[in-house]
Amino acid sequence: MADESTRTVPGVSRGFRFGTLAIASLYAIAILIPIYIVFVSSMKSNPEIIRTPLSLPSSLTLDNFVRAEQLGSLLRAILNSAIVVIVSLVAAVVLAFPAGYAVARVAGRLSAIVEGFFATGFLIPPLAVLVPVFLTAASLRLLNSLTFLMLFYPATVLPLSVVLLAGFIRSIPLELEDSARVDGASQSHIITRIVLPLSRPGLIVVCAINFITLWNEFLFALILTNTQSRTIQVAVGIFAGNLRSPDYGLIAAGVIMSIIPTLTAFAIAQRWIVEGLSAGATKG
């Protein structure tokens, strides 16, 4: 775990400190301005957005959000996303926890090979397996239904989940398990009563990362769903195609609605997400 306390660095020149702060600030502004524009646009009328994109809304109205729901049937898409993501999250954790435990606690070559297998698994880019997955869905007659996404999504997040959980379980002292074993506890008892409760922070991190990944997933959802079953990201993506004669306010409202859930997850688990991803990248 990184040390969070501020470390004063002696002997750093003022010029360097000022220069680096300027670079960092410039980039931060480049990130924030587009997001700011979307945010204020979601509460402005279309002529106002086009005339003065940077200004604050002249009157506070949630009109765009109400219309976004009506026109894009965004609510339906959000509901679809919620169903798919929640089912996938549960499935992924139920599968990844035992696997992570096995990888962490079983000694020997086989376990190392399995971990290496998972560690490379999350480097596979979605586009590379798009067509085979599409053909699989077609042959199972599960195109355009949420069922296939629920079966498929857990598999995509499983590798990173297993690697992160294994790392977490390793940090739990083995002595705890040994002493319980001496007291006559069975293996399943040890896992459910000792390891599982102690893994809770790890499970939360994995769920937060998986939530952000799956809520944001666009490519598979695009080719595997239709108007009825499309997810929020597909609905938002369709806006991109309508930018020629755009209703900016409506689009901004849709984007904001799609971001809020991941933003919340990020706010809750941000520190662990960064550390978890760094640890994952170091292993891979």
Next chain:
Amino acid sequence: MFYFSLTDWTRPAAGGSFMGLDNYRRLLHDDRFLIALRNTAIQVAISLPGVIIGGLVLGYVLSRRFRGFSLYRSVFFFPSVMSVAAIAVIFGGLFSPRGAINTLLDAVGLGAHTQAWLVQPSTALPIVIAVDFWFGLGFYAVLFSAALGDVPNELHDAGRVDGATEWQLLWRVGVPYIRGFIGVAAMLHFLWILLGSAQNVLLLTEGGPNNASLTLGYYMYQLSFRGSQIAYGQTVGVVLFVTGAVGALVIRRVLRRQF
């Protein structure tokens, strides 16, 4: 994928028969493939070193833990929790004919430079690449700052005693120390450029105008799902796969973990 590339499969339900290397022969005479290959090469040449080196510099700044650095870290990471769809819509909106960029150019008296950015051959690909930088710099900065935080303080102190400047500390001490980590990051970003970025092409420009922003990844997608040429699309996919594997090996060689 390899098998598909040897057939004449067109639509999902059609099935295909074996036809050897015909699809590969077709590649060599396909102008769009060559354009896509060139555009992808341009994107790799700019985005890969640009984002990784820029990310290193910003990551180093973050790792100095100046006052308020954690706020900067959150802002830097923010685009990475946004979906490609949301990012593409935001960029599409900013660069649309009546979007914020043109309005702002007008406002500061540069009205002559306003244009339809996304349907202009000279600006379509740069915008796709700009998206890489917009989210990538921050993402890798945060990862690199975490890795640079593991560099023992003694190494920095020793360097400082020897009179090294801050920049020398980054390039002579920090970078060699996290070499392996940089390699992994470079590989991730390379794969993103080859494959992930196709989503931005799809959402922002659809490869247009006149193939100006056509990349290999998007070409594969287009052939498979818009053009009903699954087998030929998979042939492009094989080229992508081989490029990715070779590129990954090169990156591994250059930035190998050194013990």
